[in-house]
Amino acid sequence: xxxxxxxxxxxxxxxxxxxxxxxxxxxxxxxxxxxxxxxxxxxxxxxxxxxxxxxxxxxxxxxxxxxxxxxxxxxxxxxxxxxxxxxxxxxxxxxxxxxxxxxxxxxxxxxxxxxxxxxxxxxxxxxxxxxxxxxxxxxxxxxxxxxxxxxxxxxxxxxxxx
Numbered sequence: 778x779x780x781x782x783x784x785x786x787x788x789x790x791x792x793x794x795x796x797x798x799x800x801x802x803x804x805x806x807x808x809x810x811x812x813x814x815x816x817x818x819x820x821x822x823x824x825x826x827x828x829x830x831x832x833x834x835x836x837x838x839x840x841x842x843x844x845x846x847x848x849x850x851x852x853x854x855x856x857x858x859x860x861x862x863x864x865x866x867x868x869x870x871x872x873x874x875x876x877x878x879x880x881x882x883x884x885x886x887x888x889x890x891x892x893x894x895x896x897x898x899x900x901x902x903x904x905x906x907x908x909x910x911x912x913x914x915x916x917x918x919x920x921x922x923x924x925x926x927x928x929x930x931x932x933x934x935x936x937x938x939x
Contacts, residue, residue, distance in 0.1 A: 804911050817896040821907070826890050828914050833883045836876045843873050882915040889917075898922050 803824065846869070850862060889895040896905050898919035905919050918926065 817893075822890055822895065825895065825910060825914055826887065829883050829886055829890075832914070833880055833887075836880050836883075840873055840876055843869050879915070885917075886915045 847866065850866075886895060896910060897903065898905055899917045900922040901919060903919050903921075905916050909916055909920060916923075
């Protein structure tokens with residue numbers, strides 16, 4: 778029996794539920810830090826480094842599962858089965874592409890941790906903020922800078938008639 782691509786996605790989501798309580802406790806402890814401690818102290822940097830490394834490992838494992846599922850697929854003689862697999866494959870490849878780009882962003886965030894630049898906006902130099910980093914650990918811009926960037930992108934798309 779060949780591996781089902783959708784099973785790997787479901788299994789990945791189920792395993793994440795096990796760690797939810799511990800993750801919430803860690804986040805609450807991190808958020809309990811005073812605003813004066815935002816200078817991305819060693820504990821905060823270690824927390825985000827580990828979170829990024831864990832996420833990277835999960836993504837790499839999932840990408841390997843997708844590669845294995847693709848490689849082990851045998852051509853079905855039934856056109857409907859083949860079409861169904863190709864649609865699943867198309868969706869999985871789109872997700873794999875997004876995950877590959879996310880791995881690149883994770884590597885960039887890990888490099889910012891090493892350089893001492895993590896947690897501060899690349900555009901303004903202002904703190905990004907722990908709540909935003911907890912939501913998106915790869916964030917490079919503070920909320921205000923990100924909103925400006927999105928308004929510019931929307932304006933350019935509108936000007937081009939998209």
